[in-house]
Amino acid sequence: MKALILVGGFGTRLRPLTLSWPKPLVDFCNKAMILHQIEALVKAGVKDIVLAVNYRPEVMVSVLKKTEEEFGIKITFSVETEPLGTAGPLALARDILGKDDSPFFVLNSDVTCTYPFEAFRDFHLSHKCEGSIMVTKVAEPSAYGVVVTKPGSTAIDRFVEKPVEFVGNRINAGIYMFNPSVLDRIELRPTSIEKEIFPQIAADGQLHSYDLAGFWMDVGQPKDYITGTCLFLSHLTSQHSPLLSDPSKNKWVYGGNVLVDPTAEIDPTAVIGPNVVIGQGVKIGPGVRLQRCVILSNAVVRDHAWIANSIVGWNSNVGRWVRVENITVLGDDVTIKDELYVNGASVLPHKSISSSITEPRIVM
Amino acid sequence: MAVTKGVILVGGPSKGTRMRPLSLDCPKPLLPVAGKPMVWHPLSALAKVPELTEVIIIGFYEDAVMSGFIKDAKREYPNLAISYLREYRPLGTAGGLYHFRDSILRAPVPQNIFICNIDVCCSFPLAEMMDVHSKHRGVGTILGVNVKRETATQYGCIVHDPETSQVLHYVEKPESWISNMVNGGVYLFDKSLFDEIKVAMDDKTARAAEDPLIQSDEILRLEQDVIVPLAASRKMYVYQTNDFWRQMKTAASAVTASSLYLSRFLKNRPDLLAKPSSSIIAPSYVDPTATIDPSAKIGPNVAIGPNVTIGAGVRVKDAIIFEGSTLEQHACVVHSIVGANCQIGPWARVDGEPEPEKDTKGQISVTVLASEVTLAPETHVRSCIVLPNKSLSRSSANQVLL
Structure with missing residues (x-):
């Protein structure tokens, strides 16, 4: 199985941290952000990972070289010469994503959650349609694009961008799974996957939504990075993770x-x-x-x-x-x-x- | 040498409102500065003048307010006659002096009289003033201080002849700049001062009779009503000091004054200072009844009052802690005044900015906690004025908390 991680540019929103390290390598809960994602992808059977980047820092190449060896996977840098939006990078990586019939994951590198890729994969395979979008529930949907499904179904009916009236509280979590056929819908030009591609697939009845359980946060800027850290730590606590310091042993x-x-x-x-x-x-x-x-x-x-x-x-x-x-x-x-x-x-x-x-x- | 006496003008409760909120609980003359009441500083300087027989403190606080201090002062300076004379009606600084002229002039009759305002902080170079005074034939000698040009008009401005030290011109708080030399609030007068005050009084009465616009009251101010005409008739001289000098009108200025006096104690009264150690950085004053945890770090420029408790890992710098207050572990107090019986919680922070040379309206620099203020653990109070008996559970900045 394959995956594409949308890394993008210089991570200016997370400066000054990203002045010293490329954003995917900034530690999140003591592990490089991108390693959280890669580990979860590997667990779901991913062997081929494409990093869609605007530039290719040497430090990232060398770090990921080790990751490749550690997990026995292939990591490819797909470098955009001009910004291609959120869909263009898929077309640019067509050779890898479309090399076989298996579906592939797409994820935004700024998103933290429990990354339930195995269950997501199973969901995608079960509905046999072209695409799946992970959705997460938020308290205040008016700032986001809301995903509205057909009654009694996971099939997506429409998207409402920044709704004024309440139409639902499920928003796009920035994690997708597609069959390679989706590549036929995307040209190699700057394209927004959310605004231009999803409505088409949904209109064809080929797009389903998957409810993400647990926390979700876009940690692309410091305030949210801290909030995301708290969510992640609470998750570890709920899992009784041995990684956390034990209050009974450490006063x-x-x-x-x-x-x-x-x-x-x-x-x-x-x-x-x-x-x-x-x-x-x-x-x-x-x-x-x-x-x-x-x-x-x-x-x-x-x-x-x-x-x-x-x-x-x-x-x-x-x-x-x-x-x-x-x-x-x-x-x-x-x-x-x-x-x-x-x-x-x-x-x-x-x-x-x-x-x-x-x-x-x-x-x- | 001729007999000399000293007068300290301390004002009263209706004056010194800018010292609030501290003066709400503690009369201004008794506010602790460098571990001593404000009035102690001029008194201790006067006590060193040879042939000085008596110090008279004049103000309109009740006698009971000052009696404790007078008792302590008499014990500290047994060879000095020390008394407090209470004004019952506002007479102005010169009016008050004149009202008590018999007490001041009683035997042994002084040839010279030092007059100190309570609200100045300086080295009180009284011997130098006496030296200048004894060499001229004028009525009085003013302590002159050079200040920055942009602040000069806040004070009484002096134009003088640098050759003779004679004052040529004096204007109280002029609207436009006149000179950088200002009145330092310390004077040495010949006993004929009282004749001059009488002249000024008669003059004022005469003018009031002629001009209905001039109010006929009993108030006579030393600066405007006496020194101005004395300067005009070339009877005033100036001794210019290059030593430290600050006005002490606001609560914030007490921190500055405290650190100036503490630095001075290093030279002239090291016995008053706390011994430097791993937890004490000089110059600092620590009352013997205060408890300081050895892991705390105190100083420089800190004055800690009686029965204060300083917990483990506490930091205090450029601050005054009044009696009975408690600073709990890891608290940090910088550029601040903590009033009496305050309770500062663990990891709480009380800080401010150093007092600026020129006040900006509405801007608070030094944080001042009045008495009985409680600060919850980990809260932060920055550049705030906090009135008495407040319990703060949230952080605040740049405001007055009523």
Whole structure:
């Protein structure tokens, strides 16, 4: 089986993190975002993965080389010379996606969920139509495209973009499965799969929707990355995952949903949680208080610092008695001097901050 | 040497409203600055003047308000006569002095009288002022301070002859810039000051009789009504200090004044300061009855009052903590004043900006918590003024919390 992951461009929405690493390699809950997806695809029997990219960073090539070997799969970079939208990349990768009759997955690289690809595959095969769309229920559908099915059926009747009136609360989750015949509907030009291709397939009665169980989040920007992290951690908790730190064995865990890399060093007087991810080689000092935040690998959080709702970049150093909050994102190798207050700052890599940032802003 | 006396003008409860919310609970002269009541600083400077026999504190606070301080001061300076004289009617600064002239001039009759305003923070270079004063034939010597051009018009401005130090012109808070040298709020007068005040009083009464637009009241201000004419008749001189000087009108300025005095203690009163250690960075003042966890980090420029409890891993810098307050573990207090009996929860943060040189209306720099304020764990109060008895469970910034 085959899959195409829509990676796209430079991930500007996730800057300053994506100034140092290509977006698919930015860790999400201590694993590169794209590895979550690749592992789930491999579990569903995928052997061929195409990454639709605008550019091909060397670092990504070398990381994925290892992944290929580890899982015994083939990963191909399909590089767009001009932006092709969400459908064009399928036409560009036609040789791989259409090389046999088996269906293929398509997914947006910014989406996190439980990736139930096996069940999705089984669903797709059972209805024998051309395409399947994963849908997720949201509380406020008016900001999205709502998927409306025919009464008593999974067959999609129509799409309503940003509905004013309530027509349903199932929205496109950005994960699809198609038979190769869909490639005949797509030309090699900038095309939106959602706006131009889906309505056609639905009109032919060939598109079905599959209800995604559990959480779903587009984690393409920092605020949602943090929310998505919390959802993922809650999922791990509901699964009684051994990856999470056990509060009964670690007295510094507060409120649960705490994921810590085994190589991280945590002072026992720190209080961590709920909803915290601590990466490889991170050092957390005495009396540190962390909640709803992500500390990326090799960062240091020094004594009595307080961090909430923020992302601390790789190799960064948060000084003593510093308070960081409100969707602050520190890029790679950022230093915050002792006792400062950092409110909603986006700090570009290699900066040293020596005075408080009291209102949200970008520090170049 | 001739007998000298000192007068400290402390004002009253209706004055110093800009010191709110601190002055709601604690009379301004008794607000702790560098661990000592504000009024202690001029008093201790006066106590060092040779031949100074007496210090008279004049204000309109009730006697009971000042009596505790007067008692302590007498114990600290047993060779000095110290008293508090209460004004019952507002007479203005010069009017008040004149009203109490008999008390001030009683034997031993002073040749010279120092007059200090409560709201200045400086090194009180009284010996230097005496030196200048004794060399001229004028009535008085003002402490002159050079300030930045853009702030000069907030003060009484002095134009002087740099050769003779004679004051040529004096204007209180002029509308346009006149000079960078301003009145530092400390004076040394010859006892003939009282004759000059009498002249000014008569003059005012005479003008009021002639001009219906001039209000006939008993209020006579030292600066506008006495020093202005004295300067015009070339009877005033100035001693210019290059040492530190700040006005202490707002609560925020108490933090600045406290750190200036603490730095000064390093030189002249190291015995008053807390000994530097792994947890104390000089200069800091820690009351002997305060409890500081050894893992806390205090200073520089911190004054901690009686019966304060500082928990483990707490950080305090550029701040004043009034008596009876508790800072729980990992709390951080920077550029702030924590009033009496406040309770700051674990990981709570109280911070502000250093006091700017020129006030911007509506902008709060230093955070001031009045007395009995409770701050919930992990909350953050930044550049806020918090009135007494508030219990805060949410973070706030840049506002007054009633």
